[in-house]
Amino acid sequence: MDFDDDDFRCRVTRYGMSESRKRLSDGKFHPDVTTKTAAQLENETIRYLKSRVFRPDRSKYVKSRKQTFITSGRICYRLRRLTKGPWFVTERLSNRPAFKAAASRPKTVAAVIETAPFIPPEIVPVVGHLYLGPKIMEDVFRDGHKTAMRLSLTSSKMFKLVGDNVNRWDFCAMAYVVEVPSSVMIVEVPQHTIGDILEAQKKYKLRLDSPEWKETRQRLESLQDFDNYKLRSIEMEQVFFQWARIWRAECLRVAGPYWATDDQEIDPLTTDRAKQWWKDDANGINVMGSLEPLDKMWSANQFEGTKDKLHKMPISLAMESLFKLMTELHRARSHIEVLHLHKVPLLDRRMLAIILRGLPHVTMVGVYNCPLIHFGDVIPILDLIHEINNDRRKKNMPKIEAFDFFPHFNQGTPYAHENAATYGISWGPIEMDIAQRGFYAIILKAVLKSKGLGLDLLFSKDHAFMDYLAKVPNIPLGVYSFLDAVYRYIEVDRWAWNRGDIKLQAIYDMLKPVRVAVEKHVAHDWPKYYLKKMATTFFCCCSCGYQTFMEFFSADSINLLQPHRRICCACHLQKRLDAETDHLKAQKKGLLDKLCPDWEQKAFNQDAPLFRGGVGLIRLHSTETVRHMPNLVFAEGVDGVYRWPPYWQRLMRDAKLPHDSLVKLPRLEDVALDEATGRRWLDVIASAVREDVHRLGILELRKTYPTGSKRKGIPAYGPTREDGGAPDDLDEIQPPIPDERRCFFDYSKALDTARKLLKESW
Known part of the structure; x- marks a missing residue:
């Protein structure tokens, strides 16, 4: 509600889950959200979820990449695109x-x-x-x-x-x-497929690393010919292999493969040159030292094997x-x-x-x-x-x-696996209490910021972001009813006699997709929750400084933390998404860190204004970032007893959680023209070669010591890593779901929830 509303609960009509559902069924969504009816959207959602729940086993999935079509049950994959x-x-x-x-x-x-x-x-x-x-x-x-x-x-x-x-x-x-x-x-x-890349090698018929090869590649580069990338890709695989041969010899572990022993330290015989090149990275050195002898070419070379596999850009x-x-x-x-x-x-x-x-x-x-x-x-x-x-x-x-x-949509492992799931917003599972509240809190911030900026397209129906939100597994109608409620709220006539009733209904509909997923007793919201609890408590986030409904804060924040220490789930979710390590995200971001030496990661960006009509839903409460100690005096009270005077901590944003700062970054002009910045990029490209060699070394160990076998008494390598020994690869596996926590929706859970809500007529 608006913070200046005193009479908003006058003339309140009965409203709960059944009334909310009846309103959706009988009426239409806000025209800026969708022109479809609730029944149409539910049917589309269930059809979409059914089509996505099935995952073929790995052998069928790999086979399907080679064929135009593969059919399994009612599912038909078309992987040979135009x-x-x-x-x-x-x-x-x-x-x-x-x-x-x-x-x-x-x-x-x-x-x-x-x-x-x-x-x-x-x-x-x-x-x-x-x-x-x-x-x-x-x-x-x-x-x-x-x-x-x-x-x-x-x-x-x-x-x-x-x-x-x-x-x-x-x-x-x-x-x-x-x-x-x-x-x-x-x-x-x-x-490109591997076959696409290898066509260039057949076309030019040159020996790799010969003078003619280098001359041809330089000529193609000057002509901006697309074959240059193909030859460069083939060449780089050879470079990675040569580095691996060198470091395998200079990092060799006397005690044997590092995961098979209790000793995870760098072998004392490792050369100083290897330590310097690897920047004392113990895992990289141990991976190289655990490799089998490399003679002609290792199996980690992506050009070894099937030509139908997609080429992975180093x-x-x-x-x-x-x-x-x-x-x-x-x-x-x-x-x-x-x-x-x-x-x-x-x-x-x-x-x-x-x-x-x-x-x-x-x-x-x-x-x-x-x-x-x-x-x-x-x-x-x-x-x-x-x-x-x-x-x-x-x-x-x-x-x-x-x-x-x-945004990047996480499809998850593409074939059947015990951990395989499509969460959409993340690669791994995130607790429902954080993810569901944070998902909608971010949408609320984003829609009011985009409206405050007068920005087109972001929340326009039939455009990319709405398409993304519809694909993220969640409760049916969740995003549509949420946005519909926000638009209804901000468009209420300030002078309407029943504006309080209209706003309360909009708030209830806005919070419904959050509460249905994380609370148990939503069927009995009328009258206690609706009249006595809803829209009465606003919390301030000490990370972003925004004040909003308590439903956008985790249960722990609501029940355990002091008011000045609460952090909203939007900030928690941003932090969790930033912290994901799949597909070598941490290593890639680490390389980009080196390109931004002056970056102030804990600084605040300039806050985009919120649409004024949404002040009753969320507002920027404080931009203060430094908490000063109070100047308290131990004084005598009226009763003659000495005590500290009462003091309440101020609400401010002094505990920033996500490092989403865009402050003090290099200029585009510096990247293009500045010599020092250019040298920094060259250094980072060299560091990226190290990451490529490290990644391929891990893949080689996974193939040398496969899951399900014990070669020379040495256990399989893949299970020793969270990614299954396949970082940034088709076979990278997802983290397991913790048994003790309810996690965010995947396609299967979203389908079960959709059927349940339809049965309940919610």
Whole structure:
């Protein structure tokens, strides 16, 4: 409720779970949320969850990657796609007659339209025009990726034309696929199979590391030929193997493999050179020293084996590509207005901040499924946009008006395993009390911040973020009813006679998806909870400084902690997502740390304003960060007894939990032009090679000492690691679910909950 409401509980009508459900069934959602009915959404959700619950066993999954289709029960997998990424076509699509016609037609020649029911026939010739095409595409891409893709999929010709009328940067090849006079920049990471990469070796027929090989690769690099990336990838696998051979000899463990002994220390015979190269990393040195003799090539080389497996871009190449990308963005900064970033490895919120601060004309940004950008990053990114817009306002420059966002979605282990689960927001399980409350608390902050900024797209229906929220396993209608309630609340007429009743119902509907998941007695909310408890207690978070309903704080915070020590679940969830270590996230972020030597990780970003109409739901209570000791005097009371005077701790944000600061980062100009910064990047690329060698060494040990066997009395290696001995690999396993805790929804749990709620008519 509004903090100045005194009479909001007057004229309250009965409202509880059944009334809330009846309202959804009889009415419609807010038009900004969805045009579908509650029944339609529930049916769609259950169908989606049913299609995702099944996981094939590993052998069937691997087999399915080689085949066009594999059917198991009612599930049909189509893994041989027509594209390798947005507008990256496979040979199968490029050989289609309609696509060939579009590809061969000069841009100045009008296209002959094929039958397409979704678009009028006059559109294609206009889009294909040399100058009008890029102009039209600017508006299309300004409305986000889904809009551009919907237009593309209307016909083969249109697919080709959309992709050819914007600037498209191949992150792997470090070059433009298409460069046209357009203000749109699309950064993509095409998926290549091992067979795709090896085609280049067959094409040039050169001996690896020969002078002719190096000369050819340098020539291809100067021409920005895409074969350069393929040759470079093959070359780097050889480099990793050569390093492993060297360090295996210089780190050899006399006592045997490190996990089979009680001695985890570095072997005394390890050379000083090895210790220096590995920076005294005991695990890296022990992994190298535990390897079997390496003669010709190790099995960890991804080019050994099946050609249908997807190629894994090494961290070192990804770091080099990120540097090239940022350098190119700085060069093109004067004309980029629309920027889309798709699945860019090593792009975290800090690198995104460096990029956006260095592109003064960008008015629309889209970030889609980048592995190091998680759901909780929506808050610091909104604060970043607020900071950039403030700075541009002072310079009379255009502001960022639209943000299209699809955080990294964690699918989990792709085949059946005892730990396999799709949580969406995280790789591993998180306690329900933290995750469910935090999930909706972050949504509440984000929707009011985006409305406060006047930002388009983020919560627009049929766009990326709403698509993401719908995919995250949760209770059916949870996100839709939550946003519907928020919009109803902030749009209540201040002078309506029943505004208190309307707001109470909106608050109840907003808190319902949180409480259904974490509380047991929601069926009996009327009248005690609704009239006496709901919207009466607001807690202040000592991490972010925001004050909101107690339902967004964990049960421990509610029952055990002092008021000035409570931390909201939004901050807890952000911290938990930051702390995930799967897919070598910690190592990758550690490399990025070295690129930001002045970064103040505990600093606060500029808080984006909340929409004023939502002040009764959440507000920024305090920006104070330093707690001073009180100046108390031990004095005599009126009763003649000496005592300390009463003192209440002030509520402030002096215990920041997530390190989501974007303060004191390098400038994009420094990355592109500063020599010291350039040398720092080269050092980090060298460090990334070490991480690549370490990772491949772990994979080699896993294959040498497989699970289920005991070779020479040495136990299997995989079970000794949380990731199963497969870091950043198809076979990386998820952490087990702790028995003593209820954890966040996965697809199976979400499906069971959906059926239960339908049975209860909730």
